Amino acid sequence: MKKITLVSLAVVLVIMIAGLAYSALYSAETVDTSTYSLIKVQRRSLNQSVLATGIIKTQIGAEVKVGAQVSGIVKELNVEIGSKVKRGDLLAEIEPTGYKAKMEMTLAQKEIAEAEKKFAEKELKRYRALREKEVATAQQMESIEKQFELATAKLEQAKADIDYASLQLSYTKISSPINGIVASVTTQEGETVAASFSAPTFVTIIDLNRLEVWAYVDETDIGRIEPGQTVTFTVDTYPGEEFNGRVETIYPKAEIQNNVVNYITVINIENKEGRTIRPEMTATVRIFNDKKNDALVVPKNAVKKEDGKTFVYVLKNGMPTKKYIETGVSDKKYFEVLSGLKENEQVIVGEVNLNK
Known part of the structure; x- marks a missing residue:
């Protein structure tokens, strides 16, 4: 009787050990389902684009340096930095x-x-x-x-002397040639100025409604850029907000820094959504240069790379499994899938942390 009991206990013990081993093995190959979600592979249009870094610049004529064309004492100075002015407004007057x-x-x-x-x-x-x-x-x-x-x-x-004297007298009143905002003031009332061939600058005025983006496009991408292509860009001061534009022209001369060759691509800003964009702000620019219709795509955050190979995770028997794929063109959200996946097949997006 004791012999039968011992045998029974041994059998139970073996079953328990096997169960624990299977449980450990199974848990090592599964993931916490809260760490990922599934999405179907689908077909959609891909807007191919070129990414570049840019700088906000003023258009030609949108930044002017206003100075004195006659010598004398500054009698009046009517503006300060930040003042809004209109074309024709009196900025300063030289003692007349x-x-x-x-x-x-x-x-x-x-x-x-x-x-x-x-x-x-x-x-x-x-x-x-x-x-x-x-x-x-x-x-x-x-x-x-x-x-x-x-x-x-x-x-x-x-x-003729009257005409010249009249012109000189008119120069004592210094007016704004454009609409804009005063960006700098380099004189003060009571200061004496001496006019010469180069008029001394009093005030710098910028029209913030006449800005453009200079995108520095790499030489490997410039062949795909043409005037008229649509553009989106962001600036750090308004994170998450996109502004629209269009390629205006491409400078023929290269900009070379640290052996990196770029070409300045000038972009007209089409909307600012009521935001104030200022010169010299850094912009992240995306130029849309082509469109591919009916492409099989997968989200970028589902695609992984390891040892030079590209793969995604799919669920197989309830467990995440690597599936190697070949990708083609891309836009800012999706990769084109050339092989390895079928339409409506589900892939895991986000991080997959396998428990060990």
């Missing part, structure tokens, strides 16, 4: 007193010149009449004609 005096002097000189010409014209008429009567000599006639010509030239010079 000296230029007004110059204007008055040229006006007086014009009156004198007009009087001198009027007198010379009368003398010319008189001597012509005398010449007809053979009272005035040819030499006298020639002298009177020259005096009239000089008086006429003096009047023209006086008129």
Whole structure:
């Protein structure tokens, strides 16, 4: 009887050990189902794209440096950094007193010149009449004609002096040539400025509505980029928000830094969604260069790589199993599947942590 009992206990013990071993083996090959989800392989259109880093720049004419074209003391400065201005707004004024005096002097000189010409014209008429009567000599006639010509030239010079003095006086009022925001101010009231061939800059104005993106496209990708292609881009200051644009032009000259060859691709910004984008912000740019319809695709976060091979995880008998695939083109969310998977087959997305 004892012998039978011992045998029974031994059998039970063997069964328990086998069960524990099977349980351990099974758990080693399964995963926590909370760590992944399944998605079907499907067909959809793929928008192929080129990724590049870019910088926000002002368009030509959207950033202007405004300076003084005449010398003098800054009488008024009406703006500061951040001021919004419109085209024609008075930014600053140079003390105009000296230029007004110059204007008055040229006006007086014009009156004198007009009087001198009027007198010379009368003398010319008189001597012509005398010449007809053979009272005035040819030499006298020639002298009177020259005096009239000089008086006429003096009047023209006086008129030109008035135009120049008027222009100089107008330069004492410095106005904004564009709509925009004041980005910098480099003078102050009471400061003396000296104009030369290069006008000293007073104010820099930027029109934030006239910006563009300079995307630095790698030489291996530039052959796929053409004007008119659609673009999306993001900037760090508005994480998660996408802005739209379109390729405007491609610079023919390369930009080479650290032996890396890039080509500047200029992108017009089509919408800013009410956001303020500023020059020199860094942009992450995606240029859509082609579209593939009815492609068999799998999400990028389902695709893994190991030892140079590409695979996904599928469920087989309730357990995740590697399945090797071949991928083709891609967009920012999906890989095209060339082989290894069928439509509607389910794959695991996200991380798969196998318990050991």
